[in-house]
Each structure stands twice: as C-alpha cells, then as structure tokens.
Amino acid sequence: MATLDSRTISRMMMAPAVFLLLVWMLVPLTMTFYFSFKKFLPLRGGDLGWVGFENYIRFVTSSSFWPSVQATLAIVGGVLLITVFFAILLALLLDQPMWGQGIVRILVIAPFFVMPTVSALVWKNMFMDPVNGLFAHLWKFFGLAPFEWLSQASLLSVTMIVSWQWLPFATLILLTAIQSLDREQLEAAEIDGASTLARFYHIILPHLGQAITIVILIQTIFLLSIFAEIFVTTQGSFGTKTLTYLIFQRVLESQNVGLGSAGGVYAIILANIVAIFLMRIVGKNLDK
Amino acid sequence: MGHIVLEKVKKKFGDVTVIPPLDLEVEDGEFVVFVGPSGCGKSTLLRLIAGLEDVSSGVIRINGQDATSVPPAKRGLAMVFQSYALYPHMTVRKNISFPLRMAKMDKAEQERRVEQAAAVLNLTDYLDRRPGQLSGGQRQRVAIGRAIVREPAAFLFDEPLSNLDAALRVGMRLEISGLHKRLETTMIYVTHDQVEAMTMADKIVVLHDGKIEQVGSPLELYRAPCNLFVAGFIGSPKMNFIDGEKAEEFNAHTIGIRSEHLVPSPTEGLWKGQVGLSEHLGSDTFLHVHMEKHAEPITVRSGGEVDIHHGDTIYLTPDKGHIYRFDDHGLRVD
Numbered sequence: 211m212a213t214l215d216s217r218t219i220s221r222m223m224m225a226p227a228v229f230l231l232l233v234w235m236l237v238p239l240t241m242t243f244y245f246s247f248k249k250f251l252p253l254r255g256g257d258l259g260w261v262g263f264e265n266y267i268r269f270v271t272s273s274s275f276w277p278s279v280q281a282t283l284a285i286v287g288g289v290l291l292i293t294v295f296f297a298i299l300l301a302l303l304l305d306q307p308m309w310g311q312g313i314v315r316i317l318v319i320a321p322f323f324v325m326p327t328v329s330a331l332v333w334k335n336m337f338m339d340p341v342n343g344l345f346a347h348l349w350k351f352f353g354l355a356p357f358e359w360l361s362q363a364s365l366l367s368v369t370m371i372v373s374w375q376w377l378p379f380a381t382l383i384l385l386t387a388i389q390s391l392d393r394e395q396l397e398a399a400e401i402d403g404a405s406t407l408a409r410f411y412h413i414i415l416p417h418l419g420q421a422i423t424i425v426i427l428i429q430t431i432f433l434l435s436i437f438a439e440i441f442v443t444t445q446g447s448f449g450t451k452t453l454t455y456l457i458f459q460r461v462l463e464s465q466n467v468g469l470g471s472a473g474g475v476y477a478i479i480l481a482n483i484v485a486i487f488l489m490r491i492v493g494k495n496l497d498k
Numbered sequence: 499m500g501h502i503v504l505e506k507v508k509k510k511f512g513d514v515t516v517i518p519p520l521d522l523e524v525e526d527g528e529f530v531v532f533v534g535p536s537g538c539g540k541s542t543l544l545r546l547i548a549g550l551e552d553v554s555s556g557v558i559r560i561n562g563q564d565a566t567s568v569p570p571a572k573r574g575l576a577m578v579f580q581s582y583a584l585y586p587h588m589t590v591r592k593n594i595s596f597p598l599r600m601a602k603m604d605k606a607e608q609e610r611r612v613e614q615a616a617a618v619l620n621l622t623d624y625l626d627r628r629p630g631q632l633s634g635g636q637r638q639r640v641a642i643g644r645a646i647v648r649e650p651a652a653f654l655f656d657e658p659l660s661n662l663d664a665a666l667r668v669g670m671r672l673e674i675s676g677l678h679k680r681l682e683t684t685m686i687y688v689t690h691d692q693v694e695a696m697t698m699a700d701k702i703v704v705l706h707d708g709k710i711e712q713v714g715s716p717l718e719l720y721r722a723p724c725n726l727f728v729a730g731f732i733g734s735p736k737m738n739f740i741d742g743e744k745a746e747e748f749n750a751h752t753i754g755i756r757s758e759h760l761v762p763s764p765t766e767g768l769w770k771g772q773v774g775l776s777e778h779l780g781s782d783t784f785l786h787v788h789m790e791k792h793a794e795p796i797t798v799r800s801g802g803e804v805d806i807h808h809g810d811t812i813y814l815t816p817d818k819g820h821i822y823r824f825d826d827h828g829l830r831v832d
C-alpha cells in the first residue's frame with residue numbers, strides 16, 4: 211500500500227512540472243496552427259481573416275520548398291556522418307594513455323563552448339575568406355587560386371562549420387562510453403586471436419552502439435533547426451536555405467506570418483518523419 | 499602439449515618491482531595452482547604467462563620455444579577471467595565460437611566444437627541466450643567453454659570462482675577438476691583460497707610479495723612447509739605459532755602446531771589454558787584456548803560433541819611428531 215500511496219504522491223508532485231511543460235509546448239503549437247490558417251501580414255494590414263489551406267498550398271508549391279528540405283536533410287545527414295565518424299576516431303585516440311591527456315581533452319571539448327554565431331563568423335572570416343582566410347593563404351602557398359568556399363561549396367562549408375561545433379559533443383559521449391568498456395573483454399578478445407581491427411569491430415563498436423544512437427538522436431533534434439550558422443555565412447543563398455531559414459524569410463523578410471506558420475507545421479512533420487525513420491534504424495539499439 | 503618454463507622472469511610497474519626474478523617450471527598436463535594473499539602478484543604472473551603484460555626481463559618458454567615476445571593470441575593459451583569477460587552483445591553460441599571465428603575455422607567444424615563444449619558444460623539449452631540472461635555459474639561455464647573450444651596448450655584461470663556463492667563454488671571446483679582429468683591439458687589456476695588450492699592442485703606454488711615461497715604437492719606443503727609463511731598459509735584453520743619459553747623447550751625460536759595435532763584434556767597435559775570461543779561445525783569443534791603470556795588464542799580441534807564450555811580450564815598436549823620448529827629467520831629446522 212505504501213508504494214501505491216507514494217506513487218500517487220509522486221504523481222501529484224510531478225503535476226506542476228508536467229503542466230508547465232504542456233503549456234510551454236501547447237501554446238506556441240496552437241498559435242502556429244492558428245496563424246497558419248490566416249492571412250496575417252503585420253505591416254500590410256495585419257489580420258486579414260481566415261484563408262483555409264491556402265498558406266499550406268502556397269508554401270509547398272513555392273520553388274524554394276523542395277530545395278530547402280533537401281538542403282536540411284543534406285546538412286543533417288552530412289554533419290551526422292562526419293561527427294560520428296571522427297568522434298569514434300577521436301574517442302579511441304583520447305582513450306589511449308598519453309602525456310597531457312587532461313589538457314588535450316579540454317581542448318577537444320572547447321569548440322562546444324563557442325557560440326554558433328561566433329564560430330560561424332570565425333570560420334567565415336578567418337578560414338574561408340577568399341582574400342584573407344587561412345585556407346586562401348594555404349592555397350596560394352601551393353600556387354593555387356584561392357577557393358571561394360562559401361559560394362562555390364556552400365553546402366559543404368556550412369556542413370563543415372556545424373560539424374566542427376558538434377564534434378566535441380559526440381566525442382565526449384563516445385569517449386565516456388569507451389571508458390566504460392570492461393578492459394578484460396578486450397584482453398579476452400586479444401587472447402582469443404582477434405586483431406586490433408577485429409577487436410574494434412566485434413567488441414568496441416557494439417559496445418558503442420547505444421552511445422552512437424544517443425548522439426545521432428540528440429544531434430538530429432538540434433541540427434534540424436540550425437539557423438545562426440547559415441544566417442551569418444550565406445544568408446540562405448547558394449543552396450543553403452534550410453527549412454528553418456525559409457520559414458524565417460517568410461515571416462521576417464516577407465512579413466507573412468501565416469505563410470511562415472504553415473512552414474512551421476511542415477517543419478514539425480519533417481522532424482517527425484526523420485525521427486520515426488531514425489528510431490526504426492537505430493532505436494532498437496536502445497532496448498538493450 | 500603445454501610445457502611452460504619461466505626463467506628469471508621479472509616485472510616492474512614503473513619503479514615498483516612486483517615480481518622479483520623468478521624461476522618456475524610447469525610440466526605438461528599438470529594442474530598448477532598459484533596461491534597467496536591479495537596483492538602478492540598472482541594475477542600479474544598469470545598475465546605475464548598469457549602475454550597480456552610484457553616481462554621487464556627474463557624468458558618465458560612455451561613447449562621449448564621462446565615465447566617472451568610472442569603476442570597473446572599466438573601463444574596457444576586460453577584464459578578465463580575473474581569477471582568472465584564475456585561479450586555481452588553476443589549469444590552464448592557466438593561467445594563460445596568467437597576464438598574459432600577469429601581463426602577463420604571452417605563453419606561445420608566450429609559448429610561441431612561448440613556443440614561438444616556445450617554438451618560437456620551443460621550449456622546446450624542456453625546457446626541462444628545472451629550472457630546477461632544467465633546465472634553466475636552459467637556465465638562461468640560459458641567462459642570455460644570459450645576456452646575449451648580452442649583446444650589450447652594450457653588453460654589459465656584467474657580466480658574463476660570468487661564471484662560464485664559457496665555451494666556453487668564447490669560444484670564448479672569439482673567440474674574444473676573433472677575437466678582437467680578428461681582433457682589432460684595443463685592448467686594454471688590462480689586463487690587466494692587455500693582450500694581450492696589444496697583440493698584441486700597437482701602442484702601448489704605459494705607466492706608472497708611476488709616471490710615463490712615454496713612449490714610442492716598439496717600434501718608436501720601441508721606436511722613439510724619450509725617456512726613460517728607457508729606453514730601459516732596452508733591448512734585450515736591456520737597453524738598455531740608459539741614462541742618464547744615454550745618454544746625454547748623445543749630448541750626453536752618459534753614452534754608451529756596444527757589444531758588437529760593438539761589433544762585437549764580437562765585434567766592433564768603439557769600446557770594449561772582457558773577455553774574462549776568455540777566454533778561448532780557439527781563434525782568438529784574448534785576451541786580457542788587462551789594461554790598465559792600468549793596474546794593469540796590457540797586453536798584446537800576436538801570432537802563434534804564435546805562437553806567443554808567457555809571459561810573452563812583445559813590442558814593441551816601437542817603430538818610430538820607434528821611439531822614444526824622454526825629458527826629466528828622463520829625458516830623451518832628439522
């Protein structure tokens with residue numbers, strides 16, 4: 211009986227937090243739905259009444275819609291691939307006993323503390339600038355014409371910048387996961403005749419499965435809504451206009467709240483499709 | 499074939515010498531037990547033999563060949579760890595066949611060996627489970643199965659039973675002994691439990707601070723311990739040590755006498771004392787007898803149903819043939 215009582219009490223104690231979360235989520239969501247069915251132009255007449263599904267139709271039929279979905283998926287996919295791959299390598303490396311381990315680990319984590327806007331600006335002006343950037347100097351050193359990163363390989367550049375920011379997070383999670391691996395398992399595998407590569411494939415990688423899943427899920431949630439990096443580098447030009455950026459343009463640049471809200475609803479749908487897709491592929495790792 | 503020789507093998511971790519130069523020979527087919535108190539270097543010695551640690555100096559020969567710098571996989575030895583070290587994401591079948599898969603053995607042969615090992619170890623019903631779904635004893639058997647299928651030159655066990663409960667431990671002890679009889683493969687077994695050592699070993703190696711104190715069969719060590727350490731370590735309960743006047747009567751610095759070689763009597767005997775605690779085990783009773791000028795009580799074995807109580811005066815007579823005499827360096831003198 212005690213457990214039944216304490217369960218009721220614990221539910222009551224949790225109620226305010228749950229309520230707050232619900233309100234927090236439901237109010238913006240309801241407002242987005244509300245505006246998406248209206249013609250609402252703040253500087254050109256304000257609320258101009260209900261329009262049904264017109265905003266939804268206009269948003270998808272716009273020539274920027276599919277490219278923006280593609281750009282979003284390309285950036286998310288690219289960043290996930292790059293961060294997971296390099297995070298595994300870095301975690302393996304940082305797990306080795308070495309001199310100055312503590313400092314190296316802090317250095318690796320450092321990019322995570324830099325604000326997205328700042329890091330994007332640093333990349334844009336210090337590395338990728340075709341005149342003054344470090345890359346331009348490097349290219350010139352080898353006698354090549356400087357590469358115009360942000361206009362000629364804009365999607366790749368944005369992916370690189372975002373990957374740089376998220377690599378520490380992925381590395382940190384995978385490093386702690388590697389450190390929790392029982393050394394005797396590796397030793398047993400070594401005695402059992404597994405080569406270094408086989409030990410990685412049969413022991414370390416399965417052990418990391420769960421952590422990799424978590425990294426992918428968390429990063430996807432945040433990456434679907436990246437904005438600052440695009441805002442300060444390409445402003446959405448050269449094929450880097452993501453869904454989030456498109457919505458921003460519709461609401462603030464064209465001052466069309468209704469259209470933007472319809473885009474917001476599409477963004478929710480996209481996020482859910484991606485989430486379901488991910489859960490199918492990697493989610494089963496979490497059951498273990 | 500599993501003939502292992504250590505010549506002047508030494509191991510240092512940084513500046514600390516854990517194993518001073520040490521010589522040891524393990525004959526083919528022998529069951530050798532390394533025993534000693536915690537931290538004396540048993541695991542380190544086993545890991546040196548397995549190749550998981552590099553020797554600081556010295557030579558390890560396996561079947562006559564210098565194996566000092568041969569990687570662990572090529573030494574042909576199999577090891578069973580205290581934590582079992584099973585691969586948690588693989589089924590029991592995959593765990594057991596892992597070394598065979600690594601050796602790229604033919605599939606049908608793999609299958610045959612796994613089935614055979616599973617039959618020997620009573621694991622047939624569990625082959626498709628994961629280690630997490632097994633009991634401690636079953637996990638232990640999977641770890642042994644993984645070692646058996648490789649048909650190694652020798653098995654190395656590092657305290658394989660210390661995570662099991664007492665009843666299971668007795669059972670597994672018999673199973674491992676039975677396995678040794680059947681396979682006739684060299685086994686090196688590490689434990690800090692002298693009962694395991696006494697019951698399983700052909701040859702016991704007593705280690706103390708990385709040094710070998712004595713090597714011999716269980717009964718040799720019981721009958722003729724060469725120093726105080728071995729005398730105190732082998733045998734249960736621990737041997738009683740007496741020094742001072744009573745020892746001088748026997749021309750020794752210290753004398754040792756086992757509890758089973760003391761005859762208690764309520765009326766007459768050589769030494770007089772008072773009964774303190776008594777441990778009733780049913781078949782035997784161990785009396786703790788306090789004697790004047792001795793801080794440590796003397797343990798005496800008497801029959802299961804004796805009529806002796808706390809505080810009673812008691813006389814003890816040692817069996818003259820079983821008194822061990824030690825000099826002031828702790829070495830036994832005959």
Ligand SMILES: Nc1ncnc2c1ncn2[C@@H]1O[C@H](COP(=O)(O)OP(=O)(O)OP(=O)(O)O)[C@@H](O)[C@H]1O
Binds near residue numbers: 511535536538543690
């Ligand atoms: N990697 C290491 N680095 C430094 N010292 C170590 C290392 N491994 C073991 N030692 C030291 O070597 C000594 C022997 O350790 P070992 O593990 O061989 O003891 P053991 O006899 O197996 O003890 P136990 O019965 O507790 O398992 C200990 O003093 C330990 O602190």
Ligand SMILES: [Mg+2]
Binds near residue numbers: 540541656657
């Ligand atoms: Mg040990």
